[in-house]
Amino acid sequence: MVGAAVGVPVAWFYGLPWLVGLSLFAGLVPDLDAPDATLKHWTINLGDRRRGTKLKPFAIVSSFMTLIFPHRGFVHSLYAALTFGLVGAIIGLLLHLSVWWPITLALLVGYISHLLLDALTPSGIPLLMRGDWHLFPHLRIPTGSYIEHLMVALAAVVVLGYLLTAGSAY
Numbered sequence: 001m002v003g004a005a006v007g008v009p010v011a012w013f014y015g016l017p018w019l020v021g022l023s024l025f026a027g028l029v030p031d032l033d034a035p036d037a038t039l040k041h042w043t044i045n046l047g048d049r050r051r052g053t054k055l056k057p058f059a060i061v062s063s064f065m066t067l068i069f070p071h072r073g074f075v076h077s078l079y080a081a082l083t084f085g086l087v088g089a090i091i092g093l094l095l096h097l098s099v100w101w102p103i104t105l106a107l108l109v110g111y112i113s114h115l116l117l118d119a120l121t122p123s124g125i126p127l128l129m130r131g132d133w134h135l136f137p138h139l140r141i142p143t144g145s146y147i148e149h150l151m152v153a154l155a156a157v158v159v160l161g162y163l164l165t166a167g168s169a170y
Ligand SMILES: [Zn+2]
Pocket: 030, 031, 076, 114, 118
């Protein structure tokens, strides 16, 4: 939700509301290195809902990533964020998308917001691959805490508020 919220200024600036979806997606990507990643369970139903083929596109990616990278390892570093943004930019340029830069920016802010939020938790993140980095030296917000729920709620208000006003503008 925070990943989507940080995409709001980018989407608003470029007048492209769908960028919020991209930054939401980017905010979920870093946890593909976790055994219980949200994106892992994302399913595409082909044909009939019950008997049709079910595709979990990120399940393979995630299994692969959990094999190579430890949870909150490289994938949670600044290097991974920059690599992710670069891949987004290259794909955008290869597809000759005129909006490759807004796309790259939305992907970057979503990804980085995830890293910053994890840097608020007690375990921190390996920002530069050297030890655990915390956003604030003396502040630790445990996962599932009251402050976390408050941040999610605030982010939801920002996203819904933006999407409603953007929707009524068209
Ligand atoms: Zn994470």
